[in-house]
Amino acid sequence: MNLDFDGKVVAVTGAAMGFGRAIARSFAARGAEVYATDIDAKGLAGTADGTTIRTAIADLTDRAAVAAWIASVEAGAGRAIDILVNNAGGMMGQHHRPVEDVPDADWDAIMALNVDASFATIRAAAPGMKRAGNGRIINISSGAAFRPSRTRIQAYCTAKHAVLGLTRQMAMELGPFGITVNSVAPGLVLTDADKLQGWQAQTEERRTAALSGIALGRLGEAQDIADATMFFASDLAKFVSGQLLPVNGGSF
Numbered sequence: 001m002n003l004d005f006d007g008k009v010v011a012v013t014g015a016a017m018g019f020g021r022a023i024a025r026s027f028a029a030r031g032a033e034v035y036a037t038d039i040d041a042k043g044l045a046g047t048a049d050g051t052t053i054r055t056a057i058a059d060l061t062d063r064a065a066v067a068a069w070i071a072s073v074e075a076g077a078g079r080a081i082d083i084l085v086n087n088a089g090g091m092m093g094q095h096h097r098p099v100e101d102v103p104d105a106d107w108d109a110i111m112a113l114n115v116d117a118s119f120a121t122i123r124a125a126a127p128g129m130k131r132a133g134n135g136r137i138i139n140i141s142s143g144a145a146f147r148p149s150r151t152r153i154q155a156y157c158t159a160k161h162a163v164l165g166l167t168r169q170m171a172m173e174l175g176p177f178g179i180t181v182n183s184v185a186p187g188l189v190l191t192d193a194d195k196l197q198g199w200q201a202q203t204e205e206r207r208t209a210a211l212s213g214i215a216l217g218r219l220g221e222a223q224d225i226a227d228a229t230m231f232f233a234s235d236l237a238k239f240v241s242g243q244l245l246p247v248n249g250g251s252f
């Protein structure tokens with residue numbers, strides 16, 4: 001598909017690796033003016049390498065830092081953000097524990113990065129989009145937005161369901177201003193060493209069973225998620241809002 005984002009101002013969170021990197025680079029390759037943020041300076045530099053992507057280090061769990069980053073993007077671009085991608089999230093290195101053993105800090109950390117950060121970027125970017133009468137917001141959720149998480153991490157599943165709630169509510173609120181809000185729900189993609197290790201640690205039988213539950217018979221790739229994100233950001237999706245698109249190869 002030939003998509004053109006010439007001159008569009010695109011802001012991407014969690015862009016140091018994985019989906020965020022693929023999303024930022026995909027928009028940049030199609031002419032967008034891309035602003036990328038992450039807490040990982042080295043990874044972010046790798047994302048920007050050889051491209052026109054502008055980077056800024058920010059801790060997205062710090063709402064003041066989020067507001068400052070959005071303001072700096074608008075100042076740098078000289079106008080409102082056209083496309084905001086809330087991609088930062090994840091399990092923050094946590095693993096399943098019985099609910100009675102989950103510390104407050106672990107619960108709070110996952111909610112802060114997956115939910116609160118998206119609320120904070122949208123709150124900061126919405127006024128500019130409303131004035132412009134146009135905008136696209138894409139929130140990266142997960143299969144855990146509409147069913148229990150295979151990770152069995154309570155906060156992760158709760159947070160991704162909340163991302164879907166935020167998506168739908170913001171679609172209703174911002175639609176009258178010409179702004180769409182949608183969510184991409186990725187299936188498993190081995191975006192880092194941890195996920196790769198977890199996958200390889202499983203028995204051959206379990207891996208085969210997992211793949212046989214995917215209609216297309218393979219795990220996803222970061223580019224699959226970037227492609228779906230660009231669809232929501234494109235004119236092809238101009239009448240699509242408040243929707244969740246599972247991008248998981250057909251996984252039920």
Ligand SMILES: NC(=O)c1ccc[n+]([C@@H]2O[C@H](COP(=O)([O-])OP(=O)(O)OC[C@H]3O[C@@H](n4cnc5c(N)ncnc54)[C@H](O)[C@@H]3O)[C@@H](O)[C@H]2O)c1
Binds near residue numbers: 019088188189191
């Ligand atoms: N990879 C998968 O299989 C998968 C599946 C479903 C959903 N997702 C979701 O997709 C998104 C991206 O996943 P991924 O696998 O590409 O990467 P990831 O979830 O491992 O990390 C995303 C990025 O967030 C950044 N980050 C972490 N804490 C931060 C903070 N406090 N401030 C700023 N940035 C911070 C990390 O440095 C990293 O670059 C996440 O929201 C994740 O929950 C991933």
